[in-house]
Structures are given as structure tokens and as C-alpha cells.
Amino acid sequence: MSHIVNVDLLALARDATYFANLPATNITAPAISLLAYHDDFYDVLGRDAKARKVWDLPWSAFHEAGVYNKKDNSLYIASNYHTLEDTINVTVVSLDSDDYPFHSMKFPDLAMANGGTNYYPPGASRDQTPPLQVYCDEGDFENYAKLVVVDPNTNTSKPLLTNFLGRNFSSPNDIRQHPITGDIWFTDADYGYFQHFRPQPTQPKQVYRFEPDTGIVQVVADGFVESNGFEFSPDLKTAYVTDTGSQQFGKVPTAPSTIYAFDVVDHKRLVNRRIFAWADTGFPDGIHCDTEGNVWSSCGDGLHVWNPQGILLGKVFIGEMSNNFAFAPGKVFVFSNTRLWVVENVKAQGREVCQDFGVGCH
Ligand SMILES: *[C@@H]1O[C@H](CO)[C@@H](O)[C@H](O)[C@H]1NC(C)=O
Ligand SMILES: *[C@@H]1O[C@H](CO)[C@@H](O)[C@H](O)[C@H]1NC(C)=O
Ligand SMILES: *[C@@H]1O[C@H](CO)[C@@H](O)[C@H](O)[C@H]1NC(C)=O
Ligand SMILES: *[C@@H]1O[C@H](CO)[C@@H](O)[C@H](O)[C@H]1NC(C)=O
DSSP: OOOOOEHHHHHHHHHTTTTHSSSOOOOOOOOEEEEESHHHHHHHHOOTOOEEEEEEEEOBBBOOOEEEEETTEEEEEEEOOOOOOOOOOEEEEEEEEETOOOOOOTTOOSSEEEEEEOOOOOOOTTTTOOEEEEEEOOOSSSSSSEEEEEETTTEEEEEEESBBBTTTTSSEEEEEEEETOOOEEEEEEEEHHTSSSOOOOOSOOOOEOTTTOOOOOEEEOOOOEEEEEEEOTOOOOOOOOEEEETSSSBTTTTOOOOOEEEEETTTTEEEEEEEHHHHHHHHSEEEBBBTTTTEEEETTTTTEEETTTTTTEEEEOOSSOOEEEEEEEEEEEEEBBBBEEEEEEEOOOOOHHHHOOOOOOO
């Protein structure tokens, strides 16, 4: 039994109201469904994929990051900004049981967590060392905007990079570690300022590369309205950067809601910037590839999935904005602030999850 609904692209091509009239999308409250825009979506998700809502809370516990820790079989998610006093939590969701219990944590050096990823410090063996985590900390009016390393197994944390050669960042947004060089690649954006907890920005929106073993830090790409999500293709030859420029203090629909692709040269530089995809609803925010090179990104009505050529294959539709999502073994979790959703029995494997944890790559 498939739970996937087909979208008839030729019917949609002729009728702009077709999508809103599908029973799966014509809903009065957020609800999850799997929508195929292309037959290949069945192969990506697998025929047994099933989607449901997990949590519906009175506060925004499920916003960003989404880092799977194998040791405690838990997913670490950043909550959304609330107040300067009630700083952003890390919401830890246990995958040990299918009701996914959670608790909220704060780490001492982490003021306003946003994007995060697994982190192997210089010299660590990927085979034996449980990975640490590294978060983008957007900072506030006192704390530096920075990168912070968290050890989820000891509840300790420490700053990794607090500035660019003495110059402050605005609000680092999302982050990946290059699996061969160990370099940290991250974006910087204005969202702390837009959310009223950071001063006015004084630098362009850029992508940075940082070497944790030497301290070398450099800008590898600029020219974004709001550089946001960052991800490598599984062959590490392509880097994807999402531009959420259409979300500033308010919505600016004429600004980018766009994923750009770059060639990665010598594992160190980005060249040949080109458009990869533009989202039909909202803006592509958090981004992850699966091990087949398909590109998944959180958008205005859920999670969108494109093949490596930039053709939209399908959506995990929730009827409201998602800022990020996470692959876990056999599962995909979708975050929409107050709500957490899961797709279970998923065939696709996350590039990082598969690579970092060796969880049965298909
Ligand atoms: C959605 O469903 C309602 C009631 O079932 C219907 O009246 C409406 O025309 C449908 N389409 C849209 C776009 O709301
Ligand atoms: C942090 O978590 C606590 C306890 O779960 C909750 O009461 C509080 O509202 C949360 N704050 C934020 C900013 O998520
Ligand atoms: C850089 O950030 C720190 C920590 O928030 C702040 O004290 C300092 O004034 C900032 N420097 C500039 C030039 O804005
Ligand atoms: C870390 O914090 C969590 C939640 O507060 C707690 O359950 C756990 O025992 C702590 N671990 C260590 C090593 O202190």
C-alpha cells in the first residue's frame, strides 16, 4: 500500500488552482502527506514510507539544526527565538521509542543556536570517536555570533570561532564539516537582526571556510541576499547554498527563494555559481542531500526534493513553513517550530548520517 499521492503536472500546468484543490493540500490545519511530482519519488522514499505528526506544542521547540547523535540515538534540534532571557533551547528527541520523547537543554557557551552538524575535531578517528556537534550561534547584544562545539555525551561546550580575523559575524546560520579535510563550511546571515536580538549587520552575506587545525578562515562565496543553508553533494564535487532573501523583516517575494550550486575545487574553493532550483512556496532554508545526490530542502509548505538535475521529484507536504529537517536511520524528521513530523520506513539515507554513522547505505 502506497501512501504517496500523485500530482498531475500537466493538469497543474493548465490550472494554477489545481494544487490547492487536491484533497491532500486543501486542508484547514497543517497536516502531512507525501506528494509525488515525478515517478522517481517512489524510488527515493520507498513504497512503504508513512508520514505522521509527532508533537504539537505551545512553544517553538523544533526550528533548526537537527543533528543525529548515534551514541544516545537522539536528534538535537534548536528551538526558535523567544526572548533574550529565555534563550534558544536544544530540544533532544529520543529515537528509542516511536512516541519520540524529548527534553530541552541549554549548553553554557551556546547562546542562540541555529544550524548544527556533527563534528570530528582535528586528529579524531571517524571509526572510533563518537562525533561532537558544532552549532552556529547567532549571538545576541552581548554574546559574539560564533561557532560552538558541543559534546552531547558530557553536556560540555566551547567556542570554536568567534570572529573573522577580528571582525564580528552577523548571525552564522548553517554549517557542515567537509568529511575529507575536516574543514568547517558555514553561512552568515542577518536573522538575529531581523528577529531583534542582534545589532545592525556590518558585513556582506557570505559563505566561509574555516580550518580548525590551523585557524585559517576565508570567504568562499558572496553575492547573496541571505546566505542560509549549506550542503555538499555525496561525491563532494558540488556545494549547495540556499538564499532565503525573500524572508527579511517581512516577506519580499521578488527576492531569492533559491538554491545555488557551485563546483568545489581542490576541496577548498567554490567556482561556477549557477541556479539549481527556485521554490514554488516560501523559501528553501535547511538543506541536505541523500546518498543518491537528490537535494532536499525545507520550504514554505514542507520539505521539497529535487533530483541532481534540479527537477522537483516530490514534497513531504505539511501545509506550513518548515525551516529545517533531519535524516535519521530509516527516517526523516520535519520541523515546523511548534510541530514535529516524521516520515518512517524511508528508503533514502542522508549523506551525513550514512557517511558518519555507517547506517546501511542503499
Ligand atoms: C477545498 O474544499 C472545500 C470544501 O471541501 C471546497 O469548498 C473548496 O472549493 C476546495 N478548494 C479550495 C481551493 O479551497
Ligand atoms: C525551553 O524549554 C523549556 C522547557 O521545555 C520551555 O518551557 C521554554 O519555553 C523553552 N524556551 C525556548 C526559547 O524554546
Ligand atoms: C563584536 O561583538 C562583541 C560581542 O557582542 C561586541 O562587544 C563588540 O562591540 C562587537 N564589535 C563591533 C565592532 O561591533
Ligand atoms: C546531560 O544532561 C541531560 C539532561 O539534563 C542529563 O539527562 C544527562 O545525564 C547529562 N549527562 C551528563 C554526562 O551529565
